Amino acid sequence: MRELLRHPVVPGLLVSALGDGMSLVAVAWLAVRIAPPGQAGVWTGLAVAAYALPASIGAALLSRFMRGLRAARLVATDATLRAICLGTISALAITDLLDPVGYVVLLAVSSLLHAWGSAGAYTLVAELLPDEQRVAGNALLSTFTQASIVVGPAIAGLVAGLAGPGWVIGADALSFAVLAVAAWSVSRRAQQVAPPAESATGVWQLVRARPRLLGLLVVTMIFFFLYGPVEVALPVHVATELHGSAGLLGLYWTVFGVGATVGALGSGLLSRFPPANVVVVIIVGWGAALLPLGLTDAVLPGMLGLAFGGLIYGPYTAISTALFQRGTPPEALSRVLAARAALTVPATSVGTLLGGPMVAALGGRTTLLLSGVCTVGLGLAVGLAVRHRSPAAKAPLG
Numbered sequence: 001m002r003e004l005l006r007h008p009v010v011p012g013l014l015v016s017a018l019g020d021g022m023s024l025v026a027v028a029w030l031a032v033r034i035a036p037p038g039q040a041g042v043w044t045g046l047a048v049a050a051y052a053l054p055a056s057i058g059a060a061l062l063s064r065f066m067r068g069l070r071a072a073r074l075v076a077t078d079a080t081l082r083a084i085c086l087g088t089i090s091a092l093a094i095t096d097l098l099d100p101v102g103y104v105v106l107l108a109v110s111s112l113l114h115a116w117g118s119a120g121a122y123t124l125v126a127e128l129l130p131d132e133q134r135v136a137g138n139a140l141l142s143t144f145t146q147a148s149i150v151v152g153p154a155i156a157g158l159v160a161g162l163a164g165p166g167w168v169i170g171a172d173a174l175s176f177a178v179l180a181v182a183a184w185s186v187s188r189r190a191q192q193v194a195p196p197a198e199s200a201t202g203v204w205q206l207v208r209a210r211p212r213l214l215g216l217l218v219v220t221m222i223f224f225f226l227y228g229p230v231e232v233a234l235p236v237h238v239a240t241e242l243h244g245s246a247g248l249l250g251l252y253w254t255v256f257g258v259g260a261t262v263g264a265l266g267s268g269l270l271s272r273f274p275p276a277n278v279v280v281v282i283i284v285g286w287g288a289a290l291l292p293l294g295l296t297d298a299v300l301p302g303m304l305g306l307a308f309g310g311l312i313y314g315p316y317t318a319i320s321t322a323l324f325q326r327g328t329p330p331e332a333l334s335r336v337l338a339a340r341a342a343l344t345v346p347a348t349s350v351g352t353l354l355g356g357p358m359v360a361a362l363g364g365r366t367t368l369l370l371s372g373v374c375t376v377g378l379g380l381a382v383g384l385a386v387r388h389r390s391p392a393a394k395a396p397l398g
Helices: 002-006 010-033 040-050 054-061 071-094 100-110 114-128 131-160 165-189 201-210 210-242 246-265 267-272 273-294 299-313 316-327 330-362 364-387
Strands: none
Touching: 002 010, 002 040, 010 040, 010 071, 010 100, 010 114, 010 131, 010 165, 010 210, 010 246, 040 100, 040 210, 040 330, 040 364, 054 330, 054 364, 071 100, 071 114, 071 165, 071 201, 071 273, 114 316, 114 330, 131 165, 131 246, 131 267, 165 273, 201 210, 201 273, 201 330, 210 273, 210 316, 210 330, 210 364, 246 267, 273 299, 273 364, 316 330
16 A cells, blocks of 8 residues: 555546546536526436547557557556547636537546546556455545545535536646646656557457356446446436535535545455355446435435445445456456446446436436445345355455
8 A cells, every 4th residue: 555655646646536526526517507498307327428438439449549548648648638629618617618529528538538537547556566465455445536525515616606617627637737746747757668469359258258247247237227327316316306505515525525535445345255146236236226225315314325336335435446447368357447437337327318308308316216225136146046056156356
C-alpha cells in the first residue's frame, strides 16, 4: 500500500475521484435544468449515458493506438480529454449557452477514452503490487471512488444550489486536469514499451478460454444493466416526486458513499471467502437495498437503504478486478481490462438509456422498485448456478 501511495498518479486519481463524485449530482441535475418541459427523464438518461457509454467505442476502435501505452500514459490521455470537454461544458453552462444536444455530445466525447483510463489505473496496481496484495490495492482505488461519493455529492448539492451545476462540472474538469499533469509527468519519465504481439482478437479469445472470468463478466454486465435505471430514476424521483433540491439528491448519494467507503475498505477481509459467494451476496444485497426507495416516499428509509447498499456493494470492484488481474497474462492486462470495461460500461449505460422512458412511463419510484426486484432475482439465479459448480471453482481468492 505504501508503494502504491508513493506513486505520483495515485494522489491524482484521488483528486479526480472527488471531481467525479461531484459530477454524480451535477451531470444529472444540469440535464434536468436545461431539458425542455416534460422531457427531463429522457435528457437525464441521455446525459448520464453519454458520460459513460462511448467508452466502449473508444475501447474497440482505438485499441490500435492505445494498447501499446504504459499504464500512466493511458491514465494521462483519458484525463486530458475529460478535462478539456468538461471545461467546455462548464463555460457554456455558466454563460447560459449550453443546449441539451451540445451537452450530450460533449459528455460523449469526454468519455471516449475512459475505458483505457480505468484499465491503466488498475494495470498500475498489478505492476506495483504482488498478487496477494492486489485486492487491497484495488480496494484503495475503489475506496477513492466511494469516499468521493461521501464528500462530492454534498459539495455538489451546495454549490449547485448556490451557483449552479455548471460550476460543479468546472470543478470536475479541474480535478481531471490535476490528474493529467501528474500522469503526464510520470509517463514522460517512463520508457514507451512496444505493443504486445497478441492481436485484439486474442484478448477476447483469452477471456472466452477462462470460464470463470467469462461468467463473472456476463454477471457483471447484467448487474450493471439493472443498476443503470437508478441513475435516472433517483434524481427524477427527488426532483419531481419528492419536490426536493439538488442538496437532497446529494445527501442520498452521500449516505451511499459512506456505506460504500466502509465496504471498500473491508474488501481485503473477503478474500478468504469464495469469490462467487461474495458476488451473490453483493448482488442480492444491493437489490434489497433499493426496495425502501421503491416502496415508500419517506426519505429516511430510502437513505438507510442506500447506506446499506453502499456497504455491501463497496467490495465488488476490488474483488472482481483482482480475479481478472490474477487470470490474465501481464502483457495483455491493460487490453483485457479495457475490453471488460467496453462491455460493462455500456451495460450500465444501456440500462440508463432504458431508464429514461421507464421513468417517463412508470415514474421514478416504481422504476427504483423494479430495478431492485430484478437485481434480487439475478442474485438468486447466480446463487443457484454457483451451487452446481465444482468445489475447485469455489476456492477462496486469497
